[in-house]
Amino acid sequence: MVTPSADTSVSNGVYVPGGITNGDVKPSLSTTPLADFLMQLEEYTPTIPDAVTGYYLNRAGFEASDPRIIRLISLASQKFISDIANDALQYCKMKGTASGSSRSKTKDKKYTLTMEDLTPALSEYGVNVKKPYYFT
C-alpha cells in the first residue's frame, strides 16, 4: 500500500493527494471494498480449483503469498468467460427470435453455443477468431 506524505490525509484507505479540491476529482480506484470482499472469499470457492489457477500463475512467474488472491483471480477469469458466454447467448437468442418463430414457447429451450454466435461476441472484445469451415 502507498505511504501518505505529511500534508495529505488518508481516509478509508484511499490516498488523496493534496491540492485536489474535494468533489472535483474522485479517485477512480479504491481497493477497500475488494479488501473486504477478500475476507468473504475464504468461504466461497470459485469454480476453478486453486491448484489449477495456481499452476498457471506459477508458470507466468506469479508466486502468490495469499491464497485468496488466487481465488480472486480465478473468479475474475470466470466472470470474464461467463460475460462472453452471456453475450453469445444474446446473439443466439437474437437469431432465434428474429426469424419470427412461434410464440407459444418463447424460444427453443435448448441453446447450443456455436462458433457463429461466439465470433461476433468475441469481436466486441477485440478478439477475432477465424476457424476453418470444415475439418473432420
Next chain:
Amino acid sequence: MADPAVASGGSLHLGGRGGSGSGGGGSGGKAATSPAENYYLARRRTLQVVVSALLTECGFESAEKAAVETLTEMMQSYISEIGRCAKAYCEHTARSLPTLPDTVVTLVEMGFNVDTLPVYAKRSQRMVITAPPVTNQPATPRALSAGQKRTHPSHIPSHFPEFPDPHTYIKTPTFREPVSDYQVVREKAASQRRDVERALTRFMAKTGETQSLFKDDVTAFPLIAARPTTIPYLSALLPSELELQTLEETDSSEQDDQTDSENATGNNISDDPGADKENSMLPPGGVAPAAKASEDNVIDNPYLRPVKKPKVRRKK
C-alpha cells in the same frame, strides 16, 4: 459428421466423478496418453470442465467443441496474462510478492470492471463446485547419466543446477605412452623375431612338402622338404648377383687403367669389354681383364649399364 461434437451436460457429470489424471472420457479423449502428457493435459481438461460448467450456468444446453476449445484457450491465456502483469506491477514497485492492489491494477489494465466482481461472486454461488484438483504426476524423465556428478564447491549455493555428468568435461587420452626401456624393447624385438621365424617355418611346412624325422608320426616335427635341383653343380659355377656386381666393378676399374695407357677410340673397343665380360662369366673365378678402354666416364648409378654399341667391322 464427427464435428460439431457436442459437449453437453455430460461434461458436468464428469466433474462430479472427479477428473483425475488418467482422466475420464473428457471431451473426445480417445487413446490413452502417456503420463507426461497427462501431467500437462490434466489441468487443461480441468479448465475445459470449468468452461463447460460456466456455459451451463449461462443457460446453454450444449456447445460446439471448437467453441469450448476457444474459450478454454482464452481462459488459460487470461490467467497467465494476469499472473505476468501482476508480477510486473509488483516488481515495478521494488517488491517481490504480489499483493491485492497489484492484482486490482492488473485487472483494470485488462479492461475488467472490478466493481462488478463482488456482485458476480454472490450471484454465482449457486453453481456447483467442480472437481477437486488433479493429482500431481512428476513428468521429468531421468536423463541417461554416467558416473557421479561433482558436488558444488563451497562458493556456489545449493539451489543452483548441478554439474553435468563427468564424461562431458573429463578428457582421457586414448593412447598409452610407448615403453622406451632398453631392456624391454630388446626383449620384445628378440621375441618378435623368434615368433616370426617360427611362424614362417611352420607356414612353409604346412603349405609345402614335408619330410618327417620320425617314421611313425608324420605330423610331429615336420621338416621342410628339400627340393633337389636337376643340375646340382650349376649354382657352384654361376656367380651370384653380388659376385657379378663386384666382378663388374673390378673389371671397370682395371679397364680404366688400361684406357689411360692405350688411348684408343672408345667406340670400336667398347664392344670388347662387353664381349670379354660375357666370356669371363664361364671360366670359373678367372677374370681376364684383356679388355681395352671403355667409356671415359664411370657410371655411378648401379641401375645403369654402359651402352652396348654394335660391332663395326673394319674392312681393310
